[in-house]
Amino acid sequence: QQPVQSPQAVILREGEDAVINCSSSKALYSVHWYRQKHGEAPVFLMILLKGGEQKGHEKISASFNEKKQQSSLYLTASQLSYSGTYFCGTERDGATNKLIFGTGTLLAVQP
């Protein structure tokens, strides 16, 4: 039931791009993306609702393919501040807003 993320970890140089994938075995109502830095709370990045939408937030964007039950987070021209663990949170229905978080992807951006 827990969404699976890939890769588990990625190391980038500043300015490089990365893609983080989130895959569920169950039908999804929405996908949320969060970034968590060590010792801090998860920070909301964006939400994608079923309908196959794509969203952007500065140089971070995401897509949601509800048929494939997958979402991808795209980080372009990465900055040092992008470092952290990225979690997808999946919601199976819109009634309770219960989020099931994925396994996480550790992103390290180096100078």
Place this chain on the structure above:
Amino acid sequence: EPEVTQTPSHQVTQMGQEVILRCVPISNHLYFYWYRQILGQKVEFLVSFYNNEISEKSEIFDDQFSVERPDGSNFTLKIRSTKLEDSAMYFCASSDGAGGQFFGPGTRLTVL
């Protein structure tokens, strides 16, 4: 910018004691949640709360746990008879129901 606040930031307790973790959600949000994160692991859903009642709870949220909204601003998580395995970071979150969930800074619970 409005934010979720939590107190205390760190709570140390003896096994078997009761603890109450407090949260003040963002003022115009109507949906409230508790999550926990054991060190180095993923965030786990505990409970969601709307309109003064629990809307969903996980298998972790057994009779040891309870939530309450005692007034118009606070949202609390009570853990009775704490166990060693309850040691974790507990996050409160709130949402308007249509967008993302905004997390508080967390309370680190240590059970000795």
